[in-house]
Amino acid sequence: MAFGGRVFIETLAGPTIHDLVPVIRQVAPDVVMYGQFEFGAPVAATLEGIPAVSHGVSPQMPSVAREAFVGNRRDELWTNYSGCVPAFDAFVGAVHLDIIPPRVQHVAFADQPGRVPMQPIPWNEPGFDVPEFVQRRSRSLVYLTLGTMIASNDALRAAIDGLATLDADVLVARGSAPGSSIGSVPDNVHVEAFVDQARLMPYVDLVVHHGGSARCSQHWRAACHRCWSRRGPTSSSKPTGWPARGWRR
Numbered sequence: 001m002a003f004g005g006r007v008f009i010e011t012l013a014g015p016t017i018h019d020l021v022p023v024i025r026q027v028a029p030d031v032v033m034y035g036q037f038e039f040g041a042p043v044a045a046t047l048e049g050i051p052a053v054s055h056g057v058s059p060q061m062p063s064v065a066r067e068a069f070v071g072n073r074r075d076e077l078w079t080n081y082s083g084c085v086p087a088f089d090a091f092v093g094a095v096h097l098d099i100i101p102p103r104v105q106h107v108a109f110a111d112q113p114g115r116v117p118m119q120p121i122p123w124n125e126p127g128f129d130v131p132e133f134v135q136r137r138s139r140s141l142v143y144l145t146l147g148t149m150i151a152s153n154d155a156l157r158a159a160i161d162g163l164a165t166l167d168a169d170v171l172v173a174r175g176s177a178p179g180s181s182i183g184s185v186p187d188n189v190h191v192e193a194f195v196d197q198a199r200l201m202p203y204v205d206l207v208v209h210h211g212g213s214a215r216c217s218q219h220w221r222a223a224c225h226r227c228w229s230r231r232g233p234t235s236s237s238k239p240t241g242w243p244a245r246g247w248r249r
Contacts, residue, residue: 001061001065001069002068002069002071004069005068005069005070005071005073006040006073008037008038009039009070009073009074009077010037010073010077011038012038012039012040013038013040013077014040014077014081014173015040016038016040016041016044017040017043017044017047017081018043020040020041021031021044021047023144024044024048024050025048026207029050030050030051031045031050031051031052031053032044032045032051032052032053033048033052033053033054033055033097034052034053034054034055034093035054035055035057036054036055036056036057036058036092037057038054039074039077039101040077040094042054042086042094043077043078043081043082043086046082046086047081047082051095052093052094053094053095053096053097054081054092054093054094054095054096054097055096055099056096056097056098056099056100056103056205057096057099058100059104059105059106059109060100060105060106060108060109060112061106062106063108063121070208074086075207081192088228089112089114092112092114092115092182093114094114094117095116096112096113096114096116096135097118098106098115098116098117098118099118099119099120102117120122122197122198123198124196124197124198124199125194128194128196128197129195129196129199130195130196130200130203131171131192131195132188133169134169134171134203135203139167139168139169139188140166140167140168140169140205140206141168141169141170141171141203141204141205141206142154142163142166142168142169142170142171142204142205142206142207142208143170143171143173143204143206143207143208144159144160144163144170144171144172144173144208144209145172145173145175145197145207145208145209145210146159146175146209146210147176147209147210148175148176149176150176150210151174151175151176151177151210152177153177153178153179153180153181153182155177156172156174156177156182157181157182157183159171159208160172160182160185160189163189163208164185164186164188164189166188168188168205168206169188169189169190170188170189170190171190171192171195171200172185172190172191172192172196173192173193173194173195174191174192174193175193175194179191179193196226
């Protein structure tokens with residue numbers, strides 16, 4: 001957690017402030033909306049006298065983890081650039097758009113001032129579909145994805161080797177992994193570059209993923225369709241990933 005704080009607050013926030021302030025002055029927006037782990041944006045917005053609204057990407061950290069992540073870094077950042085500490089919780093903004101389902105969100109966050117619960121609508125890049133075999137199969141379906149940021153041939157190969165031993169069909173969305181060195185796969189494994197996740201979820205019995213924030217819609221759609229969702233050993237692209245939870249059909 002301390003390492004994440006050094007990266008997201010000490011290393012990345014300053015350059016964001018330097019780059020964003022001129023853009024705000026040029027564009028003159030009414031509000032700045034930023035991702036949950038972007039700590040420079042609310043500083044830049046405050047410097048220019050406009051509201052800052054954060055958008056959730058993962059469940060809030062427990063207090064102990066949050067203290068290790070933030071420490072004195074947030075207040076030092078604000079003091080260095082604005083001369084004072086923020087009047088609101090910079091970790092969540094003056095207003096926080098919370099897209100995390102209540103059963104997954106940290107229970108203590110429910111009473112957070114400025115929290116606005118929202119239900120996101122699944123969206124997929126046009127041009128991707130659900131493979132035809134999905135509706136023709138007679139066995140359970142396992143969906144494996146390691147996202148678009150950290151997926152690699154080696155990580156996918158290791159997961160494929162384990163999942164292929166199941167009496168199930170395995171659908172692999174390789175994402176950013178080139179796939180050239182994944183090698184041959186058993187007959188019950190099907191590899192695609194990308195799939196339409198929103199349409200796929202009703203058919204899936206088990207989701208195996210890396211716990212990154214981009215898998216959040218996949219995670220709660222798995223919950224809605226009451227299939228199992230399990231996080232693999234590959235690291236999330238955010239300092240805190242999604243918990244490994246599941247719901248049986």
